Amino acid sequence: SQQGEEDPQALSIQEGENATMNCSYKTSINNLQWYRQNSGRGLVHLILIRSNEREKHSGRLRVTLDTSKKSSSLLITASRAADTASYFCATDAWNTGFQKLVFGTGTRLLVSP
Amino acid sequence: EAGVVQSPRYKIIEKKQPVAFWCNPISGHNTLYWYLQNLGQGPELLIRYENEEAVDDSQLPKDRFSAERLKGVDSTLKIQPAELGDSAVYLCASSQGAEAFFGQGTRLTVV
Numbered sequence: 133s134q135q136g137e138e139d140p141q142a143l144s145i146q147e148g149e150n151a152t153m154n155c156s157y158k159t160s161i162n163n164l165q166w167y168r169q170n171s172g173r174g175l176v177h178l179i180l181i182r183s184n185e186r187e188k189h190s191g192r193l194r195v196t197l198d199t200s201k202k203s204s205s206l207l208i209t210a211s212r213a214a215d216t217a218s219y220f221c222a223t224d225a226w227n228t229g230f231q232k233l234v235f236g237t238g239t240r241l242l243v244s245p
Numbered sequence: 246e247a248g249v250v251q252s253p254r255y256k257i258i259e260k261k262q263p264v265a266f267w268c269n270p271i272s273g274h275n276t277l278y279w280y281l282q283n284l285g286q287g288p289e290l291l292i293r294y295e296n297e298e299a300v301d302d303s304q305l306p307k308d309r310f311s312a313e314r315l316k317g318v319d320s321t322l323k324i325q326p327a328e329l330g331d332s333a334v335y336l337c338a339s340s341q342g343a344e345a346f347f348g349q350g351t352r353l354t355v356v
Binding site: 136163165167172173174175176177180220222224232233234235236237238240 | 340352
């Protein structure tokens with residue numbers, strides 16, 4: 133079962149523009165992570181934001197978290213063609229003392245040169 | 246440092262045949278996950294191991310799927326017998342903390 137839902141499902145932009153993806157989830161979390169997946173490849177971890185944090189930056193990435201609304205957003209600034217990929221949010225809810233990482237449905241980002 | 250290694254990368258089998266996937270996690274990672282990913286969807290957890298113990302297998306269809314993690318290192322996921330609906334990418338991941346590291350996945354096609 134999917135915990136989160138990303139919005140939009142697909143996003144097409146031009147190089148240099150910013151891309152914003154949103155994630156909504158259902159249950160209380162310890163942290164929320166964003167992953168990228170290039171076509172035919174495994175997932176790569178991008179950034180983690182803890183439940184007591186509201187915003188976090190990493191290079192061209194900016195993540196926000198609103199636990200009251202159970203939502204997060206990922207902003208990629210000054211996008212590049214190489215950013216073309218699917219982006220997934222994943223919530224981390226400790227269950228029985230162990231980490232349980234549950235993924236959303238993903239946003240497919242296409243950045244055109 | 247080697248990442249998570251999965252084999253085979255691709256597998257085509259006829260329905261009702263058995264199939265097995267192998268995963269070698271990153272050295273020292275106690276947590277190992279198997280996920281199933283359908284086309285255009287996010288990964289869905291099948292089973293999670295802490296060392297050799299399966300701590301969450303609630304999403305594993307136990308009538309046809311089985312998994313093991315010998316000595317808390319390598320893991321094997323098996324399907325017997327395979328059905329057409331099992332066609333998907335099977336991802337293995339490991340972690341020693343919050344961040345999970347994924348293998349390239351095994352793309353299974355059942356014909």
